[in-house]
Amino acid sequence: MSFIIGNHLINVRGCILCCFCETRVSFIEHYLPNAQDLVYGGYFNKVFHVVVPNNVNYRRVVDGNTLANVYCINCRILLGWELIAVAQPSQYYVVGRFFMRLKQIMYLSGVTLHDSLFGGANEQAPNEQDGGAIDQVGGVNEQNHDEDGRASMKQWKM
Template sequence: MAELVGPRLYSCCNCRNPVSLHDDIISKAFQGRNGRAFLFSHAMNIVVGPKEDRHLLTGLHTVADIYCSDCREVLGWKYERAYEASQKYKEGKFILEKSKIVKENW
């Protein structure tokens, strides 16, 4: 019988620093700057950059880029504020671009 290695993680593609748990995925149907992205409820081992207003596919949002705490690779962004009522669920959540993360313990 295989031993459980630990929780399924996503790590920085550059330095393998763990940045989120598979269980924290809310949706895989998001678009990042460089292709597909996942919406996560939590992220770890990241640095949050300055807030800025950005026009995204779903309207105007206040976001902050998020960086790997080890190598400073830009991994995605954090939704700080959504201006449209239908987008409020994103506030406080994290976008991690699929091209910037790798699976660990799968």
């Protein structure tokens, strides 16, 4: 089974990879997009080839939810967080679920999950500027001189 996101045909059985070392970290079928948090990340039911340190130094509490850092097993980059304790369970906030940063993971095609949803750098409109380097405002780089040829001095009040 396949579906289309933007201009990309995605296979449901396809893998999600770490953007930095291309280690497989999940399957697309485990991805649960949540419109509320989509800009920052997405929820996954299962991930693999990751490290979740069992140390309180790698945990934090956000809005009453306890999160543990999730790192790629190969390159050790921070990919997201695992929900360790949830203050108010909901459809998305479930203990044991993973909240992954969409800019840090990609499809097999090399497109990050973030770029597939919001458009990547290649899909942006060109940066159009009025004028070029030659059209600078005259006198910007010139120094101001007094009539006697010395540079003007600024007086500071104390």
